[in-house]
Amino acid sequence: MENIPEQPQQEATKEVPATPEITAPVSAPESAAPGSAQIAVPASLIDQVIGQERAVEVIRKAAIQRRHVMMIGSPGTGKSMLAKAMAELLPKEELQDILVYPNSDDTNNPVIRTVAGGRGKQIVAAHKAEAKKKTQFRQTLLMLLLLGIAGYAIITMQLLMGLIAGAFVFMALRYSTPREEAMVPKLLVSNDTKSIAPFIDGTGSHAGALLGDVRHDPFQSGGLETPAHDRVEAGAIHRSNGGVLFIDEINTLDPHSQQNLLTALQEGEFPITGQSERSSGAMVRTEPVPCKFVMVAAGNLDAIQGMHPALRSRIRGYGYEVYMAESMDDTPENRQKYVRFIAQEVKNDGKIPHFDQSAIDEIIREARRRSNRKGHLTLKLRDMGGLIRVAGDIARQENAPITTAAHVTTAKKTARSIEDQVSDEITRHLREYEMTVVEGTRVGRVNGLAVTGSDAGSVLPIMAEVTPAQGASGTVIATGMLKEIAQESIKNVSAILKKFTGKDVKNIDIHIQFIGTYMGVEGDSASVSVATAVVSAIEGIPVRQDLAMTGSLSVRGDVLPVGGVTYKIEAAAKAGIKTVLIPRMNVGDVLIEERFQSMVTIIPVDSIEDVLKIALVPENSDGFPIKLKKMAMRSTAMIAEVPAINPSTA
16 A cells, blocks of 8 residues: 555644545556457356366366265355356266156056156157047047937937937046046156256255155046146256256255255155145155256355255265355456456347456456455456446447446446445435534544445444443443444453553443444454544543544454455545544555545554554643553553463473
8 A cells, every 4th residue: 555654653632633644556457458359258167267266176076076066155256157067067978858657556656767868758759649549549439439329319219318328328438448648657857958967956946846746636536636647746856867956055945855855865866755745745656766966055154054964964975065265366367367257248148348458457446346355356256247237238328339447437336236325325314413423523432434245334433431330340331233243342342441541440331332233233343443432431532533443453452454444444435534544454455446535544553552542632632642651551561460381380
């Protein structure tokens, strides 16, 4: 980061102290790639995947050996694309059609047969043709018999008897002769049009769609019932026989379905039965149906906790587990891969113009911003693909022959996430009711910063107040829907308070309030803000309100790095805040939009002493630095008083 002072040095005065202006770095992407129109798009899906080299290697190995794979990572990192690519890579084998036949011995136990792919339709067609011939012959015979009865009745003038006899014969033949169409087999799985292994996406399937089902029959008697075998429906596990079954968010499957899925993986076959206990189909159970598939399971990190332990053990024992990367190094080679990704998105969409070099550079710059890591490019390519398509739509709307940087810049304002839009709305709401203060000073009030979703920042006002203890000892009371990590960070702040105030906190209650946290607070990035607010409240020293801060705080008072600093800084700028304190280790992660660069000054800090020196505005400006120094010396003295451990007795 350019123009960042090594350590902010300034004397605190009664006036709001000035801060050195810092300009966020905006370096042009070092890419010499041509426009996307000149980039060749690979034909195979596996070669189109970028940034997931380890996952690609695993998929190639797993395809050759027909191993199961579980991919864990953030949405949009290419899990479904890799699963489809695996279907292309599976060894070419003879695909099978699966037929279900009626069972003359037990109608509730249909018979399963497998034939070569494409033969199933021929067999069913031949059976239908034979059944049609028999039906036509029976109908012709019945018609001749009825005509004979009618003729005899007319000749003998016994029309009533002839009518009764004709009805009797018709009903007798109708219910006594077999229904030929009921004996025609049903084609459960057809692979006649597939040249590669089947790929079936079973994400979100209920038990019947995943494991197969037997349809309910409203007419269960009287000769009108549908044959049991004709009501059998194949599940995703059967349709993926010989191919790939992909299940995203694997933990959303209920335990019963996961247990049956495990059985199918182990046995390679699974009978179809009715999934509803109240349905007539529950009485039907087919012979085991082949389902020798390769399973590719996917999900976020929480998917591991929701998985059936035996199912995960099966995948680990007979396959691979892969964690999907969320970013890749910002190197010339990887930037060239990003150019190819743009070309792929343009080709796959088919309705947007190609990107010129300026548009490519802007996309790569946005990829840097969204990575939230210095020297990296984001691999959340679904979101980046959405930005590419919106930019292309804008270019098409303007009848432009090619997409430029101006279109991409406009698209970034248009293709904003819901969280970003909500954050802006909340900011306007807080400013309207003066809940976000950006001028003057206040005691016990700090403008913290937070991230909403994955790409939106927001200003998080934090207030602190000190009251006499109501119980035997003082407590820290925090409100604002704090979640587990946020609550733990408040406990760490207690250690800082004892260190920097030197006061007995056993006799006071410290109240901390997070303002406007309607969706809760998680993480420890507000701990610097909390500590500053509490120190201000205890010491009665005002805090600058034109300043916001973010950072995690160790129990030793070190300011540690946090995520989303770029979005937090931009949120502060939009709220009218002039200065932002960030951890020094996050300096390389800052890549704010050009329109915000002149609106905000960024100051890196290393410790809570740095934060307090800049944020607090004491009345005794001459004595405040001395007091801070005594705080640090008090901490050092406390450490020195700890008795050393004798190695010989340890």
